[in-house]
Amino acid sequence: MIRLLRRYLRLYVLEAWFSYRALFAWSTPFAYLATKLGFPFFTMLLFVFMGKFVGISDPLYIVIGNILLLPSLNGLSGVSMTIGNERQFGALSYLLGSPAPRGPIFLGRALFHILDGLITVMVALPVAMLFFHLDLAQANFALLFFCVLLIAFSSSGMGFILGSISLVTRDGWMITSTLAMALYILVGVNFPVDLLPGGLELLSYCLPMTRGIMAARQALAGAAWVSVAPLIYGEALVGALYTLAGYNLFLFIEKRSMALGSLDAL
């Protein structure tokens, strides 16, 4: 039993490291920084100026929201790409033909993206302090750290689903990037979700990150664990459901590809 667990753990970590390296190893530092920080920073500036134009004098709500959305770049796009690229680069048939257990292979895709997302937020917060005078004097740092970790985890759950979809469609990246854009409106990044029309508000509560961002905002204001616990439990549940759905979708696609003998031609 212990040997089996060790084997699974080793496979999980190795798979996590290789898939992360495979995504970024060919990249240059410029391209990496442009993707990770450039696009989100300028998008945040656009929203800040849009807010200023319509009469929102304090841009901090928008700034904080956009920083808390940063882990989704890894969790959603990064995880989705590491899975979807298997097909694009012709490695899917080797993956599906290997005898390795599917759990660590699939779930390992998220580990380093979760950590990377966490680090990105930790870099962005001091920058926000410098440029937007974000006050962290009251912040509950331990809770904030946990909330960001949870956001990174739950967003990777959505990445698993989109990654699996990428295996069966050529338009996986387009779907992922469109959904990533939709998060700016749906998960309470730039304004509270209760401003959304009824249907969209309901949808926002079915998505990962909505509750996590709410909890992290409260942690920044100094809230204690007890007051944000329902939000955290809800976020963890939504993240776990998305991860489970993504994993089962992957298994289903694998089974279908075996039955059809299609593998890379899925």
Add this chain to the structure above:
Amino acid sequence: MRKWSLRLVWRQMDVQIRIRTLNWYTLLIFILQPAIFSGVGILLSRAAGNPVPNLVYTVIGGGIMGMWSGLVFTSTFDITRDRRDGTLELIVGSPTSLGMVEAIRTFTNVVAGLFSLGAAFLVAMLVFHYSLVGIDYVGALVSLFLIMFAMWCIGVFLANFIAWSRLTGAVADLLEIPVAVLCGFMYPVSVLPGWMQAISAFIPIRWALQALDASLLGNSSPTLLLQNWTFAVLLSLLFWALSRWLEGKVHDRIRITGELNSI
């Protein structure tokens, strides 16, 4: 223009439109992405307590955003895709110059972007009851034409720049939003701090867009329009001259290395 030139332009546009519409998801760039930005603008306006959003900046500005996003991604990724698919060498080796191919492709991309602007206008009129009363139609049409001209010049410049520099799509990622921020696609440029306004003065789209917004809002004056149009035309021509220079550099590199794939 001679008959064969028109035929060349038409054939190139036909090919470009076929490539773009092979995948209907690419239309998401023109429709969904601007809709999301407009949606954020409308909801931010509501959060600020405004009963009605400013339709010219929030909704129609989203259409301009869609035009720009469509152009910047297609103009930069066309070259990258040609390089990846091995068609870049065929284009460089064909009797039609790379510059001409890029010019026609970019023109098609700019014209395709009108789809996004048209959709934004329809939404503004049908959903938000945007009134066309008080609009300076002539000013708006000339300004729109100059926006398209400015985008075409920048698109051709970017296409040649990507071919010459061998930079990848990361450049497109970096250019898309900053230009939208600096040119005031979704708000007037006066919202920006002084130093950002100074930088944006070098981008021709900003001047043409400023004239379009003034025309749509009905507060344009001949002096203001002429001033904005002049800046837009001069700066566009500067980008066009730069792209011609870069095109020469691209062909120089091919001649020096003797390899079509050196770009």
